[in-house]
Amino acid sequence: MIHYFSKGIVLEQNKEPALSRELAEFLDPSMPPKYRTGETGDISSVGPEKLIAIAKEAGIVDETDGQPLFEKLEKARYNKVQTLVADAIDDEPYISSQLCPSFQLTDQLIGGVELAQKIIGAQKSCIAIYRDIYGVGIKIPEKLGEIPIERISGTYPAEYRSKTIYQSRSTAVIGSCALIHLYRAVYEKRCQTTCFVTVAGDCVATPQNLEASIGMTVQQLLDHCGLSFEPKRVVVGGSMTGYAITDTKSTKITPMTRGIVAFREDFDEMNYTCIGCGRCAQVCPEGLSPYYIYKFVTARRYAMLRNFDINLCIGCGTCSYICPAKLDISSVIMRGKQEYENYLQDQLRRRQKDSAQ
Amino acid sequence: MKKSLKNYREAMSRTRGIFAQNPVLIGGLALPIAIMGTTSLMNAVALSIAAFATIVPLMLVASTAGKYIPLNLRRTCYVLLAAAILCGVSYPIGKISPGIFDSLGIYYSLMAVNTILLYRTETYAHHASPLAAVVDGLRNSLGFSLVICVMAILREVVGKGTLWGRPVQTAIVLPSVLLPFFGFIFLGMCCAGAKGLSHLMKSRLIRDKLRGNMQGE
Amino acid sequence: MKLTHRFPPHIRSRENNVTVMGDAVLALLPLYFMACFFYGPRAAALGILSVLVCFVSDLLCQKLAGRKIGVIDLSPVVTGLIIPLLLPASIPYSIVVVADLFAILVIKQPFGGLGQNIFNPAAGGLAFVTITWPNLVFRYTAPFEKLPLFGEITARLVASPAYQLKMGGIPYRDFTDMLFGNFPGPMGATNILVLATCLIFLVVRKSANGKAALAFLGTVTVFAFVFPRIDGARLQSVFYELCSGILLFGVVFFLNDPATSPKREASKIIYAAIAGAVTMLYRYFGGFEEGMVFAILLMNAFAWGIDMCCEQWISRERRKRLEKKSEKL
Amino acid sequence: MLNSILTFVALTFTAMVVENALFSRALATSKALILVRSKKELFLFGGSVTVMTTLSSLLSWVANYFTRQLGWNFQLRAVAFLCCICVVYQVLCAAMVLKWPKEYEQLKDILSLSALNSAVFGSLIISSMQNYSLAGTIGYGLGTGIGLTISLILVYVGRKNLAMSNVPKVFKGLPIVLIYIGILSLAIYGLIGHQLPS
16 A cells, blocks of 8 residues: 655545446437447457557547557557556546446456556556545445555545656556556447546536547536536536636537536635745645745746746645635646746846857 | 926925935935934934034035045045044034933944945035035935934934923823834834825826826817 | 636635634633633733724724725734733733734734734734833732722732742742642733643644644753753753743744744744744843743744745755656656 | 953853844944845945954054043044044055955945944944953954844845835835834844943
8 A cells, every 4th residue: 555645635525426326328429439440359369569559549548648548558568567557546526537437347447457468568457546535435345356456545646646656666557447448449349439527516416427428518518417506617627637617518528538527606705815824835745835936926036936946846736725815826836837937048048148248 | 286296396306305315214324323313302403413514514525525536535534524523513512411422322423424424425426516515415414304303302202201301291101212123113114104205295296187187188 | 607717726625814813813712711710801801902902903004005905804813812911910901002003003014914924913012012111011910819990900919930030039839830820920821731722722723833832842941951040950940931931822822823934844843943042042141031022023033034944955855856766767 | 361251252242142233223224224235245244344343443442542541532532433443444445455456446335335334433432432451342343243244134134035025015125124123123122121321
């Protein structure tokens, strides 16, 4: 069990109504399911290169980082990676788009994991699931089929940290939904036309997980699940790192969207003055101090940012979450990152101009 | 009185040393004397007489002869000359009250080294005609002594409850007002007040000017 | 469907400025009950007056500085509650008003109001009052003397154990007396047990840092053990140094004041350790019997410097670690 | 011999912390706020004040001894001390011109301002008024210089912090720094506890 140090925050997950509900299909009639060419035949005789070609033809995209699946498999195979990890860590609240399919389509997931293990030639494989999910309907077993489940414990940005730990131990991390699509592409010859999305939030009447076909608009999904209140904010992506959209009819679903969250009330009291309590410095998982970075970026004093390693910020949003003054610290820091780069380039140019004189 | 912005700027430039660029409040010169010397009105009056006596002649000397002496020699001459003048002036000042030099302590002889002297002579007197230098010296020392006397009155009344030695009826007596820390804070507040006043005057006049233009068209 | 655009993250913790300041107010209220229990309703009257003065002057200053008033801001209430607790219960009302005005008008508002002030306003106000009226501030009434709400104070005024320590004497108080605070001293700073519970409450609510408090108390005990003011009895001197004066009160409220203490955890500990040493320095060589207030003011000036040095040191460590990791990959 | 070392150390300590030139006597405030803009200037100013006070306190003790014999009044003795400072300053300038002429050209202005400074002159007058022994005068001069440098560092750190926080428009610049120094001198006053002989 991988345990991380205490930095970061323990979030109230409230995944519950969506996770235990049945995974429903919601396909767009105008987009028929595509099938790949080639015969099914006996799969065990097919070599790893052939399987990678099948994955390429099916156009499967890994939902965690958006890279095509066949590229990841080739790279892992080239690096002779030892263990394969199926990433089902849903550490952002309201979102369970990796957990629900891995429990309700378990045989497809197990098949996909075995296929990927065969392709990469890895000895061990496991499924990583976040530990601190309380009040969850289903009991998370020790093993899924005969693949062991590794519980990632620790505070909120566990997904990012688990990736860094795994990379240091030469393991390949592949999203569980991509493995399910790999199983379907190989055994049922289906290309990836759908993706798993959680529709949740306190405005949605029946929060649930959907297998929606790619290209559908957010409005269709929301109408399918029914809205009990008029939402003030609709967020595409995770509830901590997603981005708020203003026009639901035109934004479409991509394989990367893992959740659509609709919130009823807006934060009315925003942007108090910062009282300098230092909670964001205690909470930042990268050990930075967001108080000073926020202060220097808003005061436009980039010369002072020299020792504050602003480029290490991963944008997880814990500092804005914990801030009692409700300031948008993480978005200002992300903007500050860009401005600091420009400032450094100006410095470089000016120094070259001076040395030229 | 609808004083237009031009009149205001002209009035300010004519009284440059007193209100607009006050050496103590805006320029930040001669602060130690403004902080420690203003514990009683007698001290302030003595120091302002010393200021008049040292700054004006030195500006004259600086504008006439100062340009030709090299830098380090020039400054020492100014300082020695000022100290000599202070010795001379100490006799009339001694008449104000017997204990004046004990309560002033080192701050009377520090007038010889104060920064109004060193900075005004450098920045203004060297490239100005003798008459203009003397007038500027007068204006600066007038501004300096005005600020010092006002601060001394307030500090003495609140601190000791007396004015020029005679008791004055005050609501509350805070003896700690005479200490150096309150000098700093009080001077800081006066600088802020001066800056605020000039901002207020400028913004009001600019608003009148804008309103005047709008009605004019 | 009118949607608003917000930056991530889209869920926020329930705490806001009012609850954070509310914790400090909650931690202060039991001290007022104890003060009223010992010294009668005069303590509550002092508290209410001081809070009113602080709140009104803070509001006026914000309106003068042209800032929008609308957000409930409890920090003047906290300052107003702290100031009477460190003064004797028999103090005239005018002194508390002067301390409040000085704290808000001179120490808090010119530096930029709520989050920007560099010095702790309560400490500054008390320092000013201690300097102007040392004899009034260090004369305490014995507890359980019911003081009249207004009018002349006829109770006998006694010196506190801190004064006896300063003079080299041994304040003969038995153990339980010192803990429950029934010995003459500042209104709120004598009951050690209540203060300890307030500290634990604040640590649990994450608005106080437990390690910083331990670092402060550690340096104080080391100082008191190595250089005891009571000749010979080292442990006794440690106990009396900790319990007398406003030391424990300072640990709970001055050291963990959000705006004036450093932000990073490591620099909070260093700041607390140096503050402990400076407080003992003020007690041994200081001009007044209780130097904690001046030590806190002096340390607030260092807070920013300590934080910057810690940032520099930690970023150097972090860069070394990153290089090591990149070599390994 | 031993007690002269003791007075030396004791007076250095008092001049450094208790009778600090900047906080308890407000001696070098205007030059500290105008002249000291960067870290280099800070240490240059502090260093030259320390050198000036220690060297000229030697001369001033001798001058003090003679003027007390001749019975001059206070102002005349002050002029004598000022002459000591100017002599030492000229000697220093001559040495600088010979040894490092290039640096001297750049630092000419700052050196002359920090030599003829109220901190240097004030510390000499105080140590002669108190009639300290030779070791005491030198100790007092050294302590004033070091104390001034430390308080300049504190003010420098404070000014960087103040430049960062949004101080109201009226207080920006000189006023807020004066209030900052005032509160620090309030804190250091806690060590003294009584009025200093001015």
